Every structure is written in structure tokens, then in C-alpha cells.
Amino acid sequence: MARIPSETAVNDLVQSVGLLIRRIRAAVASNELSLSEMSVLARLSREDPATTADLARAEGVKPQSMGTTVAALEDGGYIERTPHPTDGRQMLLAPTAKGLALRTSSRAAKRTWLAHAISQLDKADQETLFAAGEIMRKLVDRDPR
Amino acid sequence: MARIPSETAVNDLVQSVGLLIRRIRAAVASNELSLSEMSVLARLSREDPATTADLARAEGVKPQSMGTTVAALEDGGYIERTPHPTDGRQMLLAPTAKGLALRTSSRAAKRTWLAHAISQLDKADQETLFAAGEIMRKLVDRDPR
DNA sequence: TATTGTTATACTCTATAACTATA
DNA sequence: TATAGTTATAGAGTATAACAATA
Numbered sequence: 001m002a003r004i005p006s007e008t009a010v011n012d013l014v015q016s017v018g019l020l021i022r023r024i025r026a027a028v029a030s031n032e033l034s035l036s037e038m039s040v041l042a043r044l045s046r047e048d049p050a051t052t053a054d055l056a057r058a059e060g061v062k063p064q065s066m067g068t069t070v071a072a073l074e075d076g077g078y079i080e081r082t083p084h085p086t087d088g089r090q091m092l093l094a095p096t097a098k099g100l101a102l103r104t105s106s107r108a109a110k111r112t113w114l115a116h117a118i119s120q121l122d123k124a125d126q127e128t129l130f131a132a133g134e135i136m137r138k139l140v141d142r143d144p145r
Numbered sequence: 146m147a148r149i150p151s152e153t154a155v156n157d158l159v160q161s162v163g164l165l166i167r168r169i170r171a172a173v174a175s176n177e178l179s180l181s182e183m184s185v186l187a188r189l190s191r192e193d194p195a196t197t198a199d200l201a202r203a204e205g206v207k208p209q210s211m212g213t214t215v216a217a218l219e220d221g222g223y224i225e226r227t228p229h230p231t232d233g234r235q236m237l238l239a240p241t242a243k244g245l246a247l248r249t250s251s252r253a254a255k256r257t258w259l260a261h262a263i264s265q266l267d268k269a270d271q272e273t274l275f276a277a278g279e280i281m282r283k284l285v286d287r288d289p290r
Numbered sequence: 291t292a293t294t295g296t297t298a299t300a301c302t303c304t305a306t307a308a309c310t311a312t313a
Numbered sequence: 314t315a316t317a318g319t320t321a322t323a324g325a326g327t328a329t330a331a332c333a334a335t336a
Contacts, residue, residue, distance in 0.1 A: 002264065002266060002267055002268040002271050003264065003268075004260060004261075004263075004264040005260055005263050005264065005271065005275070007187075007257075007260070008191075009275055010257065010259055010260050010263065011184065011187055012275075012278055013259075013274065013275060013278040014166075014169060014180070014184070014259065015184065015204065015205070016278040016279070016281040016282050016285075017162055017165055017166050017169075017278070017281065018166060018180075018205075018326095019205045019281065019282065019285045020162055020281040020284065020285055021159075021162050021163060021166055022205075022206075022326090022327075023284075023285045023289075024159060024162075025302075025303095025327095026328090029301095029302090034301090034302060034303085035159070035302085035303090036302075036303065036304090039156065039159070039160065042152070042156055043156075046153075051317070051318090052317075052318065053316075053317060053318080059160065060160070060163075060164050060167075061303085061304065061305090062304075062305065062306085063316095063317075063318075064304085064305075064306080064307095064318085064319080064320090065303075065304045065305065067318070067319070067320090068303080068304080069303085069304095071319095084317095087312080087313070087316095087317085088311080088312055088313080088317095089311065089312045089313070089316065089317040089318070090312095090316090090317060090318085091317085091318075112152075112155065113288070114155055114158075114159065114284070115149060115150055115152070115155050116149075116288075117284045117287060117288055118149075118150050118155065118284070119147065119148065119149040119150065120287065121147060121280065121283075121284070122147055123147040123148075125147075125280050125283075126147050126150065128273055128276050128277050128280060129158065129277050129280050129281070130150070130154055130157075130158060131273050131277070132273050132274050132276070132277030132278075132280075133157055133158040133161040133162070133277075134161070135266065135270050135273060135274050135277075136161040136162065136164065136165040136274070137161045137164065138266070138270075139165065139168070139259070139262045139263070139266070140161075140164045140165055140168045142262060142265070143258070143261075143262055144168075163303095167303090167304075170304095170325075170326095171305090174324095174325085179324090179325060179326080180325085180326090181325075181326065181327090196294075196295090197294075197295065198293075198294060198295080206326085206327070206328090207327070207328065207329085208293095208294075208295075209295090209296080209297090209327085209328075209329080209330095210326075210327050210328065212295070212296070212297090213326080213327080214326085214327095216296095229294095232293095232294085232335080232336070233294095233334080233335055233336080234293065234294040234295070234334065234335045234336070235293090235294060235295085235335095236294085236295075
């Protein structure tokens with residue numbers, strides 16, 4: 001426990017967070033995929049095939065919202081769906097060759113604006129930033145809607 | 146300078162930032178105004194009357210985008226516009242009594258979900274969080290679009 | 291020419307509600 | 314009943330483009 005933060009401190013923090021996420025979106029938008037889509041494609045590329053519901057839980061959005069993202073990725077040919085072997089309700093999602101190619105293209109990784117910008121920070125700032133990421137998660141988890 | 150962060154560290158950070166801003170939006174949505182609108186109203190309440198262009202610069206959005214936010218606030222009767230005394234192009238924006246009432250209602254301030262959640266963190270986490278806010282700003286400012 | 295502001299249009303992201311199919 | 318997924322609809326937030334008025 002500490003104290004209640006000043007209103008301007010909170011406002012500044014919210015603005016910083018908003019600016020950063022907009023800046024990230026703008027940077028990603030120069031690629032073929034949007035930020036949400038890239039995030040899901042990245043997850044499917046490094047983890048096992050997953051269902052829409054799995055992805056929604058992992059990304060912290062509603063299943064219907066994830067349905068939209070997943071549909072866009074499938075329309076673009078970046079992921080494909082196969083029926084679950086035993087559960088007829090589920091569809092397993094996995095990256096296609098096209099999806100993997102976009103991901104593994106070293107250019108895509110190196111061009112990530114945020115990774116590059118962070119690499120220019122000194123070590124202390126990097127550590128503060130990533131530590132704050134976990135604190136943000138604590139805030140959200142502690143008091144979910 | 147430090148090193149290039151791992152991709153998963155960056156992805157986790159982006160997700161944390163996204164989760165937090167969504168959580169904040171959801172919390173604010175229970176009030177009469179949206180997050181963008183509250184932010185602008187707060188600024189006009191603590192600073193001098195400003196133009197749409199001023200506000201756009203201060204909040205880091207395009208003037209057209211700010212025009213939308215400002216129009217919503219004016220439609221709701223939270224702010225009002227008066228012509229600039231010497232510059233015929235400009236309209237000065239200031240809160241109305243209704244806008245100030247919403248702002249100064251202590252309930253509005255105390256009910257801010259984020260301020261409350263932050264108050265429950267220990268002092269070290271609070272400091273890390275606010276320090277990270279400034280680092281995020283550095284990231285955005287260092288390499289603007 | 292530059293700036294302020296407006297209007298039109300569109301995209302991203304996400305949500306809620308209502309529904310079907312399967313477990 | 315609970316879960317997975319789909320479809321429809323809506324709202325917040327922001328952007329780009331094109332324009333008129335004023336500086």
C-alpha cells in the first residue's frame with residue numbers, strides 16, 4: 001500500500017499509455033497486418049494450434065472480438081483452420097506457410113518499431129519499462145470488470 | 146544503449162499496455178463521458194481556454210480527431226466556445242458550469258478506477274509505473290512518425 | 291503560404307446481444 | 314447447462330483527404 005496518486009500523475013500516465021499504443025499501431029500498420037492480427041499470428045507461430053476461445057482468453061478479449069481478428073487472418077491466408085479431432089464444436093487454428101513466412105522474415109522482426117526504440121534506451125530504462133508491464137498486468141488482473 | 150529486447154518481452158509489453166488502456170476505457174465508460182472526452186475536459190479545467198489545435202497538440206492527436214472529441218463535449222454541454230478576440234480563425238474552448246460540476250464532483254475523482262488501483266500498489270511499484278510513463282513518452286517522442 | 295477549423299469517409303478495435311451446434 | 318463459434322450491430326478512437334476562411 002502506498003498513497004493515492006495525484007490526478008495529474010494519473011492523467012499523464014494514461015496519456016503516455018495512449019500515445020504509445022497509437023504509435024505502435026501506426027508502426028505496425030505499415031505492414032500487411034494490423035496490431036491485433038500480428039499479435040495473434042505471433043502467438044500461433046510460437047505456440048500449439050489453438051481455438052478462437054483459447055486465443056480470446058490468452059489475449060484478454062471477448063471470443064466474438066477474437067472471431068473478427070481470426071476471420072481477417074484466415075481471409076488473408078495467414079492462418080488456416082482444421083476441425084478438432086474429437087470435439088465437433090472446436091476449430092483448431094494454425095499459421096499457413098504464408099503466415100509463417102511473414103513471421104520469420106527477419107525484416108519483419110527487425111523492423112518492429114518498438115523493439116528498435118527500446119533497444120536505444122539504457123538498461124535501467126529498459127528494466128523499468130518491462131517491470132511496469134508486469135505491474136500493469138497486476139492492475140488489470142487485481143480488479144477485473 | 147542496451148540490447149535488443151526479446152520478441153516475447155516486447156509482445157508481453159504491448160499486450161499489457163493494450164489490456165490496461167482497454168480496462169481504463171471500460172472503467173471510464175460507466176461515466177457520462179468517454180476517456181478521450183474526460184481527458185480533454187480535465188485539461189480545459191486545469192488550464193486556460195484553448196483552441197482545438199492547441200488541444201490536438203497537447204493530447205498528441207490530429208486536429209480533425211480532436212474536432213470530433215470537442216464537438217461531442219460541446220453537444221453534451223460540457224464545454225462552450227467563444228470566438229478568439231483577435232484571430233478570426235480560432236475558437237476558444239472552456240468548460241461550462243456543467244463540465245466543471247462533473248469534474249469537481251469528488252465522486253468522479255474518487256471513482257477513477259485507475260487511481261484507486263494504483264493506490265493499492267506498494268510504493269516501489271507506483272514509482273516504477275510512473276517512471277515507465279515518462280519512458281514511454283521518450284520512446285514516442287524520440288522517433289515520431 | 292501557413293494555420294484554423296469543418297466535413298466526409300474509412301479503418302481498427304472491441305463490445306453486447308442473439309443465435310446454432312455440440313458436449 | 315455449458316461451451317464453441319457465428320452473425321449482426323454499435324460505439325470509441327483515430328486517421329486521411331479535401332475544402333473554406335483567415336492570418
